[in-house]
Amino acid sequence: MRELAVVLCFVLMVSWLPVSGFFRYFQRALVTPQVQADNNPDWRKADTMGHLPAGLFPSGGGAELVAMRGAILAERQVLANGGLDQQLAAAGTDAAAYAGAIDLASLVPPRMWRDEDQIAARKVTELALLRAAGPDPQRWASAGELLKGLPGTLAADSASPAAWRLVRQRLGASYAERLPAARLEYERVYTGMTQGLPVGDEILPLSGVPWSAWLPALAFWMPLVLFLVLMVVMLSLIVHRQWSHHEQLNYPIAAVASSFIQRDQGGVLPGVMRSRLFWAGLIPILLLHLLNYIAVWFPGYVPQITLHWGQAGLVLQMFPTISQAGNSYALAQGDIFFTIIGLAYFISSEVSFTMGIAGIAVVLFNVQFYAMSGTTADLSASRSGAYLGYALILLYTGRTYYWAVAVKAFGLRGGASDEQAESVWAARLFLLGAAGFVSVLVAAFGLDWLIAIAYTLTLMILFLVFTRVVCETGVPFLQAAWHPANLLINTLGMSAVGPGPLVLLYYLSTVMSQDPRECLMPYAANAMKVAENTGVKRFRLAITGFVVIAIALIVGFIAITWGMYNFGSTRDGYAQQVAAGALNQGTRDLSMLVDTGQYAATAAASGLEKLPLIAENTGKGRELGWIAFGLLAVVTLAVIRFRFAGFYLHPVLFLVWDTYPAARVWLSFLIGWIAKELIVRFGGGRVYQNLKPLFIGLIAGELIAVLVTLTTGWIYHLSTGLMPKTMWIFAG
Template sequence: MSTSSQQQPPLIRLRAPLLGIILAIGICVVTPYNNIYLQATPLGGGHFPLAPFVIFLLLTVLITILAKIFKPLGFLSGIELLVVWIEMVIGSGIAYTGLARTFLINITAPAHYATVGNRWNETLQPLLPPSLSPSDPEAIEMLYRGIAGGRTMGWFEVLTNIPWSAWLTPLAMWGFFILVGYLVMIFLVNILSRQWIHNERMNFPLLKVPQMISKAVDNGEAGSFFCNRFLLVGIAVPAFLHLINGLSLYYPSVPSIPTLLLAGSYVADRGVLAGFAKLKLYFYPAFIGFAFLTSRQISFSFWFFFLAGGLVYGILDTLGYAIPASELGITFGPTLTRPEEMQMIGAYGIFFLFLVWLARQHLIMVVRQSLFLAPATESHSEWFDVRISFWGALAGFTILIGWYVLQGMAFTTAILLVGAFYMIMLVATRIICQGGLAYFTLTAAPIDGMIALFGTKMFVGTSGLLAGMSQKTLFVDLRESLMPSLVHGRRIHQNKLPAGLLFGSMVATILLATIASVMSMMVLCYRFGIRELQLEWANRTTIGVYENIQRLVSAPIESGNWVYTFALMGALVMLLLVVCYHRLYWWPIHPIGYLTAYSSAMRILWVSFFIGWACNALCMRYGGIHLYRKLQYFFIGLIIGDFLMGGGWAIVGLFTGTSYQVLPD
């Protein structure tokens, strides 16, 4: 009887999803004020965000104490704590860079930033569908300068004074697009979850720490877990580091411990090492911890390809190839600056085909089941029947394509654009989830790949404007994107019941977090004015997008031959990597490392991955799995300590007006 009960899937009670939704909404409401107005330590900032993990730790401690005092209480189990945590993660991503940080600026920039010099009134405004931006110029102007007397108003009073009549139509149109886009992500994750989680048994490094804490709570071992001597030593390292550096910020007489070394001055500007002329060495204990917990093959590949990518510049310089940046033509990539980086276009395409090839049998089965050519199979690897996901994804693609066409985009462009968006999103999700990248940015944007393959003609007129706007809304700033969190959520929900409650609560979290994040951002902007808020990055990157759109629709510049050369080179290199990875069991390099070679995230994290990889390799070589099981607690301590100090200084920043940044912003 006891054996049978142990085999039953864990039952999640309603209290856990409800608490997760409440906390997620709270994070969404507070994040814009904390991150933008107070300039405090960001509550999010990646795929392992600060606020959800700190709250998760505090809840764990609270539950452990209550369990000691009131043993029958059982308020939350360890597995339920995981459910609460992933809902907070989902909300946190939507609240800032994942959507709210640039959304309002994105849909109002063509009107507000139009000048006689840039001629946006003549080139962009006639192409912008009226339903996608507020029709009242005064409503837009108030967004940037603030409501008269807004600073003296209460938050609710500001909310009631927002000119909602001007916003209802654009918010409804964009809200429909965003929610359908999210729904397609859910369907795709549900289709692929069995392949990635069950068939390929993909590792999820970012889930390891929360899962270990959850397991300790369920086993009644939370006290011994947090009192592990290796864990305590690991926590002490970032605690000491950030205590000293935080005090140094507030009291300059306290000497600081450098966590950033500008190494470019030690490298020659020309020659083989010319690509490292701006090299920076960052030290982040938490990311060293993540790197240690990641597969050695993957962590090695990240720093190896970063260095190899830098050598490409130097080798070309040595050979006399000075390739001008003008060869790129018009690009939308967040960090794309040189033609050599267009290798990622070809590499992403080949790796996507590799993922499809790996999942070919599973995808064929899904299609056969969806066409009623094969019987459905029961599995706890999905939230719901894959047949619903298949037809739902097709319907979602159709709706998005129809949305674009109704707004004025060419039909062929709409089909290719939606396909490119989700192709890049799937590859990026695989990189983040399998690689344990809590911080990730794209090099090239989906539109860059389309321009490289098909030229600029398909983005003439409204097509180019809609493509650039919608890409900026959901599909280019992937530092806090939703899809990786959905995959993590699917892994946490696996084999847990009731599946309907878990899925419904996740959908409710997405819907309510989207509404709360946008409204919180609107209230903040209308109270203080975007001009007075610290939104330099959002303004700069959005203006850059519209400058590129103007060039695209008025005087398109085709990409040079070097773009095609490097895109083809990237495709060939990735093809070689995936063949060797799949066929040679001894092959030491993972293909996803190549996909991050030119990412700005890897410029920050490569040192951490090198240290984490080196420690893991030395541990396994000289101590084996026995030493690894002990030493992993030290690196888990680095993660916990970094985030606890980040949370602590975030609270201090709320009262001081100055914030010490623990994690990368």
């Protein structure tokens, strides 16, 4: 049994990588910005890509960037070796001035090096100089003096300093010489991924993928990702004792998963499978889905029993105010997911009821707010505040336990020798991961240390509360629908964050937290609970799981990258545009900093110098108001529940409302809540316990139906080469 449990735990812990997880966005986030840069004039005007470190991208970036970087590196070497002495003398300049000219040239966006409008190029270069000189003014003093001496443009003419005329001439020639080869490499690495490298029906071998171009980028990214994995796995272990033992959290997903593993003594099958009620739940649901799947293949010949309905047109026609208030889709559709109904049976009635009314509540709230104010609500900002508030509630509830673990993690009060040993060691490794994560953000990604710490804390808050919602509600499909970057920029302000961090934070969100429906921490937390239920040592599982995840990262990257170079990355249109959306948002904020005259001051500030700039956070009053509303709403509801134990509304409402998953699962939660309430009221606790296999059977029937449809489609494709017909059983 333990062996099966360990395998299940490892499967859970690597499930955040494929499908809608990490690798849905990682490669695309590294490739699409370079591909789309030439089609975004606003990016060029703001030099948005110049605010990101070149090491983020395969081959070091686009063709122009690679060619110019190579030309500048070669020119520095020639200058250092004394190979330019004669040319410098002939031009009437010296090595020091020429070194400053090279420094200035390195700040010019490569895509603008040969633009006709060198006045615009100069403006962007001035901004680049402000960013570069902020942490080290002396290093860029010579380049700054040279830029002041240029007559309003970067074009070299008779009025330009001699050093600048010479560097434009030499770098221009070297750049032009290197550009064709750089473009060939760009076509292979970037265009090859977006469009696919094979011709016709060819299949690209593994050796045909340009791995060498990706290795530097992987070396740049993987330390950050591995430190994040270490933090998340250890955080899930830290909170496990508090949630599982002190608060007696249900972990419905883990409870159901454990039931498929746990066997009676001497039994071959899991104990739940020996119950007739289990099969009474499984068989009808499986047959229902199989009937619908056959109807997909043979429409008109086999009847289909619909489990999903949508009447958006009718609802909006009957209630036009709903459309004006926004976010009306919750009332316009309904879905029956037997997995959700089954899981709702295992959670508290307050939680299942709250999840059941979340879709209706958000529509009523939006309509009422619109009627009162004439504007739509910003519930995305509200949710970010709600996450902050719920994190405070979680810390307050477990304050005694967390304080004891924190103290012992630093070697005080007996160290890690008692029953909290696994939590203490997990806390130490968590701190190691956090220190490494922040260090990589600062040293490699160039993020200011204060912003790096703030981002790390915000990211952990998102994962912590997100995981709590999954473990408490059992919902297998959830989205936060807000990003740490937005919360930081809304609360601190663009000036305090700074121009470089602005763009980088938006960009990091596309990789780290774009769509946490496939999030590592909920998987890890449920794995810890499965381990507890089956007698597996959790700390050993966490350490081994970290190694397994590291291996899965390598294998997953190879497999998915190979698939993209074979079939192109544009089939997933949404994922293809995510990075561009983040950079568009960064571009708008950069333009606002420039237009308001704050760019220079914010570029020069670092560390604690940023704190006074928080006072300049203007134009975010609406967002701050909604953040405060979400925080206060969650805290108020939690305090009411502390005071009145029977209060039926749970704070999870403000964490999930106005999200796509909540709009899809509300009806199923409501059905599950009604079923449980009727059983408990008329049958009592014993009947409730006896009927658990029935609801586990509902879940198993739907899971097997998914497996059957996937397997059938796979076999059909292998046999015919054609795409099979599909049927969505789960929300996605």
